[in-house]
Amino acid sequence: xxxxxxxxxxxxxxxxxxxxxxxxxxxxxxxxxxxxxxxxxxxxxxxxxxxxxxxxxxxxxxxxxxxxxxxxxxxxxxxxxxxxxxxxxxxxxxxxxxxxxxxxxxxxxxxxxxxxxxxxxxxxxxxxxxxxxxxxxxxxxxxxxxxxxxxxxxxxxxxxxxxxxxxxxxxxxxxxxxxxxxxxxxxxxxxxxxxxxxxxxxxxxxxxxxxxxxxxxxxxxxxxxxxxxxxxxxxxxxxxxxxxxxxxxxxxxxxxxxxxxxxxxxxxxxxxxxxxxxxxxxxxxxxxxxxxxxxxxxxxxxxxxxxxxxxxxxxxxxxxxxxxxxxxxxxxxxxxxxxxxxxxxxxxxxxxxxxxxxxxxxxxxxxxxxxxxxxxxxxxxxxxxxxxxxxxxxxxxxxxxxxxxxxxxxxxxx
Amino acid sequence: xxxxxxxxxxxxxxxxxxxxxxxxxxxxxxxxxxxxxxxxxxxxxxxxxxxxxxxxxxxxxxxxxxxxxxxxxxxxxxxxxxxxxxxxxxxxxxxxxxxxxxxxxxxxxxxxxxxxxxxxxxxxxxxxxxxxxxxxxxxxxxxxxxxxxxxxxxxxxxxxxxxxxxxxxxxxx
Numbered sequence: 001x002x003x004x005x006x007x008x009x010x011x012x013x014x015x016x017x018x019x020x021x022x023x024x025x026x027x028x029x030x031x032x033x034x035x036x037x038x039x040x041x042x043x044x045x046x047x048x049x050x051x052x053x054x055x056x057x058x059x060x061x062x063x064x065x066x067x068x069x070x071x072x073x074x075x076x077x078x079x080x081x082x083x084x085x086x087x088x089x090x091x092x093x094x095x096x097x098x099x100x101x102x103x104x105x106x107x108x109x110x111x112x113x114x115x116x117x118x119x120x121x122x123x124x125x126x127x128x129x130x131x132x133x134x135x136x137x138x139x140x141x142x143x144x145x146x147x148x149x150x151x152x153x154x155x156x157x158x159x160x161x162x163x164x165x166x167x168x169x170x171x172x173x174x175x176x177x178x179x180x181x182x183x184x185x186x187x188x189x190x191x192x193x194x195x196x197x198x199x200x201x202x203x204x205x206x207x208x209x210x211x212x213x214x215x216x217x218x219x220x221x222x223x224x225x226x227x228x229x230x231x232x233x234x235x236x237x238x239x240x241x242x243x244x245x246x247x248x249x250x251x252x253x254x255x256x257x258x259x260x261x262x263x264x265x266x267x268x269x270x271x272x273x274x275x276x277x278x279x280x281x282x283x284x285x286x287x288x289x290x291x292x293x294x295x296x297x298x299x300x301x302x303x304x305x306x307x308x309x310x311x312x313x314x315x316x317x318x319x320x321x322x323x324x325x326x327x328x329x330x331x332x333x334x335x336x337x338x339x340x341x342x343x344x345x346x347x348x349x350x351x352x353x354x355x356x357x358x359x360x361x362x363x364x365x366x367x368x369x370x371x372x373x374x375x376x377x378x379x380x381x382x383x384x385x386x387x388x389x390x391x392x393x394x395x396x397x398x399x400x401x402x403x404x405x406x407x408x409x410x411x412x413x414x
Numbered sequence: 415x416x417x418x419x420x421x422x423x424x425x426x427x428x429x430x431x432x433x434x435x436x437x438x439x440x441x442x443x444x445x446x447x448x449x450x451x452x453x454x455x456x457x458x459x460x461x462x463x464x465x466x467x468x469x470x471x472x473x474x475x476x477x478x479x480x481x482x483x484x485x486x487x488x489x490x491x492x493x494x495x496x497x498x499x500x501x502x503x504x505x506x507x508x509x510x511x512x513x514x515x516x517x518x519x520x521x522x523x524x525x526x527x528x529x530x531x532x533x534x535x536x537x538x539x540x541x542x543x544x545x546x547x548x549x550x551x552x553x554x555x556x557x558x559x560x561x562x563x564x565x566x567x568x569x570x571x572x573x574x575x576x577x578x579x580x581x582x583x584x585x586x587x
Contacts, residue, residue: 170426246432246473246489254449256578263525271525334523338578341450342561345432345473346523349453349532352474356482 001188002201005382008242009357010125010194011163012041015180016244018121019165022076022114022178026167029110030089032174037166038251043211043240044162046154051237053143060099061138061146062111066119069128071186073150074118075179076111080139082174083107099139108137118165118178126190152183159208159240161187206389210323211240211361217319218363221274221312221376225365228308229287233374236366244357245348248379252340253277258297259336259343260309263350264317266328267391268384271347272316273377274309275340280372284308297337306333316376324388347379355382427565430456430471433489437501438568440465446566451518453533455491455556456564457540458515459498459549460571461507468502469566470494475539491539499547514544515553515573515587522559533557553587 016039023034044052053059058080066072078086087103090110099107112135123130138145147153154160163180182190188204195201215238222233243251258281262272276284278297285301286292288308293300313330321328336343351358363376380388427447430436432454436446446469448456460467470488477483477490487497495514503509519540521531529535537556544551555562555575565574573587 249450250431252450261523263523263527265526269527331525334525336522338452338522338561339450339563342452342520342522342578343450345450345452345454346521346528346532348432349473349536350525350527 001184001191001204002195003204003207004191004195004199004201005355005357005386006196006199007191007194008041009244011190012039012242012244012357014121014125015039015041015118015163015165018118019167019178021121022117022165022176023167025113025117026110026169026176029113030086032086032089033170034167035170037168037175038247039165039243040163040247041242042162042164043159043207043242044154045157045159047156048237048239049147049154049160049162050143050156053146054141056141058139058141059146060107061140062108062115063136063138063146064112064115064119065133066130067133068131069126070122070130070182070190072152072180072182074115074132075146075181076114077146077177077179078111079175082176083110085174086110099137104137108135111135111137114167114176114178118180122180147181150181152181157212159211160184161204200386200390202386202389203394206392206394207240209394210389210392213323214320214361216322217316218365218376220315220319221363221374222365224312224315225284225308225374228311229284231283231287231367231372232369233365233367233372235363237362237364239360239362241360241362242357243360245352245355248348248358248360249341249344252344254340257336257338257340257343258305260306260313260333261336261343261347262309262313262333263331264328264380265331266321267324267326267388268328268380270378270380270384271350272313272330272379273344273347273375274312275343275375275377276305277373280374281305281337283372302335302337306335309333312376316378320378324392326388326391344377351379351381358382359385430469432471432473433486435468435470435488435494435498435501437466437468437498437505439505442568444568446568447564449563451562451564452520452522453518453531453536455516455518455533455536455540456562456566456573457491457495457498458517458564458566458571458573459495459502459512460515460568461502461512462571463511464505464507465569465571466502466505466507467566467568467571468498469564470498472536472540475535491536492543495540495543495547495549499549510548512549513552513571514549516540516551517555517564517573517575517587518562519556520558520560520562522561555585555587 259275285296361378448471477493487493519533519537521533
């Protein structure tokens with residue numbers, strides 16, 4: 001399957017439009033004012049999807065199977081409590097604690113109308129009809145009941161393309177997630193139909209292979225933190241997403257962040273950021289300076305963070321450069337201590353002159369035994385990434401995969 | 415950010431995300447808010463006579479030479495100003511009494527690819543466009559190396575600016 005950037009962009013916009021339609025329908029049904037949160041086109045491995053579902057919160061979902069113009073499944077997922085609240089807004093005599101026949105059918109109806117919002121959006125853009133099966137109502141706490149029986153749900157190491165949207169109700173806790181799992185073959189056909197003739201696109205397998213190999217860079221960065229600070233860390237989440245530039249800062253917490261940014265020069269060029277919340281940054285400063293200063297974010301602290309950033313950047317980039325067989329240089333570190341979104345918007349603007357969308361390689365490094373977080377954002381220049389991946393020899397990835405037989409658990413917990 | 419449905423009783427600030435702009439009429443008691451502007455620029459336009467105002471959160475300087483400006487005028491300083499002004503006039507604002515306040519456009523990174531500064535370019539583009547249209551800038555808090563969060567009160571035309579470094583606290587324009 002070839003990923004054409006223009007086609008992906010069209011689909012991304014459409015998924016966001018679909019979220020708007022679904023939100024509008026929910027509002028009309030329940031009188032709850034809603035807003036559309038973030039829409040993502042994610043490339044996720046099965047293991048990551050499962051981790052995302054397994055947050056200990058009971059959920060209910062309304063799932064339909066799609067066929068015709070697009071094959072796959074569409075799933076509206078809500079927290080169980082939120083679903084019960086919505087149902088009680090619709091059906092006066094509904095039980096507030098559990099789903100009986102009536103509330104189940106009301107919830108299914110809500111989910112179905114929202115699913116239809118998304119699907120109508122797709123059918124519009126694709127210019128074809130999409131057939132929708134009878135909705136299924138599902139309850140559960142893990143990914144298994146929702147996705148276990150889906151063919152297109154990826155196995156642990158498979159990279160699946162999926163669309164995720166969030167819809168929030170203003171002033172309440174009610175929130176919904178929408179997942180669209182297209183069947184790969186069907187997605188490949190659709191992408192092909194919407195591909196620009198002049199575009200080279202990116203081979204899906206190469207992107208998946210590169211992403212797999214790029215994990216090494218993330219692990220390297222985690223192990224750098226551990227070595228320098230003595231804090232046990234590992235890679236907790238790794239995601240590859242395709243998003244509009246404007247949406248990227250929205251995903252970053254609005255809290256104050258401390259970090260370093262680098263400009264990358266090579267194939268690919270782009271930007272690399274390491275961001276800590278203030279408490280984690282304080283830990284870094286305290287662990288790396290023998291007599292920590294009173295103000296952790298003064299000159300001494302700044303140079304400690306920069307130093308760690310420098311080491312992590314080299315490790316991270318080496319991982320990439322090795323797979324791609326290129327050289328990538330990085331600029332000196334630029335220190336930042338600011339609002340989350342403000343930290344990343346200059347980078348988005350830097351890329352925005354030439355592209356509207358970006359692939360974001362996003363990693364969260366976390367400590368098992370204490371509160372410690374570091375987020376890594378690697379955002380390559382899109383045209384450069386395309387070039388780099390097109391030059392990538394797929395055999396080299398397979399080669400590297402067989403060589404990389406180090407015990408992953410150990411590395412992650414190192 | 416787009417919201418759907420009825421206006422709530424005690425309004426939360428309306429979020430104006432990157433590349434968006436929001437215009438509110440004279441009866442509005444809402445505030446418009448943009449979080450964490452780094453090199454992005456907030457442009458507030460206000461007609462004190464009619465009480466109509468708007469806030470844009472622009473990302474890039476020049477939409478006239480870019481492709482996507484038709485579908486996303488809010489993304490660029492020049493096209494956002496014109497689109498917002500047009501919307502305000504449609505709502506009953508008098509072109510000649512509209513005033514502007516701008517905030518943001520920091521340059522926190524000295525990267526080679528940023529040239530003379532991406533924030534700087536946004537500020538210059540906004541000033542140029544406002545100049546061309548004859549809209550006076552009556553307040554500005556731009557440049558530097560810190561992020562800003564801005565909140566625009568459409569009832570009064572006040573633009574409140576918070577910076578991340580505690581020393582400066584809150585500025586009002």
